[in-house]
Amino acid sequence: MIRFLFFCLLFVSPLSLAAVNTLQDLQHQLAQHPLIRGHFDQKRIMALFEQPLLSSGQFTLSHSDGLIWQQDEPFPVHLVLTQNKLQQTFADQPPQLITAQDNPMAFYFSHIFLAVFHGDTDQLTRQFTLTLIPGARWTLTLTPKSAPLDQVFDSIILSGQQYIDTLSLHEVRGDVTEMMFTQQSTQPETLTDAEKAQFNF
Template sequence: MNAVLRTLVVLVSLVVAAPVLAAPAADVDLVKQRVAKVGVLRGEFSQEKQVAGFKNPLRSQGRFVLAQDHGVVWTTLKPFPSEVVVTRDRILSRQRDGSSRVELDGRQQPAMRSVNAIMFALMSGDAQALAAQFTVKVEAKANNGWSMQLSPRSAMLGKVFTGLKLQGDRYVREVEITEANQDVTRIHFSGMSETPAALSAEEGGKFE
């Protein structure tokens, strides 16, 4: 199963029992002011996962499309082509050659809406949305940069993550996820583009 999908499946089972808490008094306004508010954002990613007990990390790379009104298309190109599409209502994972397909329907699992919202918030740097599930510590950086350190607010989420870190400026540039088993995933985003401002027919079709 795709690693992104596997993490989301685990989150679904935990968010069911996790309370949604009011945002803390962290200063999230700085991030809100610095992160671009765009309808469609495209870019590339490289991901490195260091599994506890193994010397060499697992690496992958690809591209993504983040559409605020639709969802996220996460296309892995290396080492094995695959694709994960996340919308408000579902998560769809498939091999690029169409040989396999896994779909989770948010209408059957309402908690998935919360999980998907977390994924959107991580990729778009939505500090206020993240503050509903995490304690947020914000730090201003030079050149309009910023960093956020996130700690799970519920024991249930704490069973999956011990912490998350985000860094960026106009865009989210890096995400670091430390799991409870001490596996660490680092995702670096690059080549971001806000144009064209609308989805192509091919891109739009992935959300249908």
């Protein structure tokens, strides 16, 4: 659950094409757009398996409402995350509801990464050492400073240009998750009626 929340919550807002030279530049650009939609491809490399685990699907991220995460392959998984609730549906099974009260640790992780959504580098600096490689195409490495984050991850690496293009999660136990984000758009600028309905659970 915690790892899946990381996969979901490290989407951030689209960036302009201007060069990012400082964390302050990045903070400003990460908070520009309230809504983004796109496609994801995920590859998870695990020591227990000879072949990587592949998945793909679509996402909708709203700063005010939360995240809709629709995995299409290799099997359908539908997830809707808000500030304090998570609803997940596997294939044709009934939806499962998890609240912050049910699993406070999972929502501790999610609240940390909401700071990424809002470009809140002040909060992130309290939890991570941030290393920025600047430029029009930039890379940001987050290295956890303390438990519980450093018990799960060695580092989290994001890179992009106008948008975040790739995300790599490097776990302490050696597993690596690589994600690629494509077809990203900020249009339409508001949620559709169908998307709004999904957040009302």
